[in-house]
Amino acid sequence: MNIIKKAALVALSVSALSSVVQADEGQMYIGVKAGSFLVDLDGADDPEPFGVQLGYDFGQNLSLEFEYNTGSADYTGFGSTVDMDLTTMAIYATFRSEGQGYFLTKIGFLKEELELSNASASENIDDTGLSYGIGGGFKLGDQFALEAEYTIIEQDVDYFGLTGRVLF
Secondary structure (H helix, E strand, O other): OOHHHHHHHHHHHHHHHHOOOOHHHOEEEEEEEEEEEEEOOOOEOOOOOEEEEEEEEEEOOEEEEEEEEEEEEEEEEOOEEEEEEEEEEEEEEEEEOOOOEEEEEEEEEEEEEEEEEOOOOEEEEEEEEEEEEEEEEEEOOOOEEEEEEEEEEEOOEEEEEEEEEEEO
């Protein structure tokens, strides 16, 4: 899927999300994320990222959220060990079902930055594209929730994460 199709899909998702906005039901939230980037690369350890989530719940189970995650690990390839730093920034349209226990699904646009470095050299690789995921959560009262999710970052990188969310 080329970048124009991906951008159109994200724009369509955001447009559909904004069509159900009800100002009296909206609610901001912030989350703290931790988990594991699952990297399909021989010789690479899986980075364990830490991240933040900032979102707005429009009501009717639909949210728009921004995520930032970053983690580091070692990569042994080409006869040496290098440091691998992986950072993702994304914007997602997210649906959460009703109930104290709920499921979630999300789709959005993601920017990924990979830096490989050792004492003598470094290489930066940037990629953008469509990202999507599924998961579930549990509400602990009206203002706090815990979530677990599995997200496809790109062809060779997935993310399994846990999030604690606080609604304002």
